[in-house]
Amino acid sequence: MTTRMFTSPLFLGFDHLEQMLERASKSSSDGYPPYNIEQISQTGLRITLAVAGFTMDDLQITQEDNQLVIRGRQADDSQGRIFLHRGIAARQFQRSFVLAEGIEVRGAWLDNGLLHIDLAKPQPEVRVRNIPITRQTATANGTELGPVVESKPEKV
Secondary structure (H helix, E strand, C coil), X not given: CCCCCCCCCCCCCXXXXXXXXXXXXXXXXXXXXXXXXXXXXXXXXXXXXXXXXXXXXXXXXXXXXXXXXXXXXXXXXXXXXXXXXXXXXXXXXXXXXXXXXXXEEEEEEEECCEEEEEEECCCCCCCCCCCCCCEEEEXXXXXXXXXXXXXXXXXX
């Protein structure tokens, strides 16, 4: 059962936020691979995943709508090897991050077992727009003809 968070009539058009929160809560709670998220500039973010043992061919990064998905799949290279202890797991993973509207993936690189993904978040624009107030006109039978816009002279 899902609980609706934005039930107030003052929150109009926030359905997509509830969907994103639900998607984020369903993402894997597995701690593998460990990751960092850091702010590298006023508009820049970097996600760093510890992917020791993975090559560039073993990793895949996709953006599916507002979801960044990182997948890793290693080939099993243990054929003919005898391990007395195997502490380095060769397993696959999928790690997902829900991105806010407008976040752009700038690039990714692999360096010393760390996968770095740079993101850019847009600066919010201040938007001010005047909305004209109109008067509805009606015919004798009560059907509306539409708004009549009265323009006020602008101050110079």
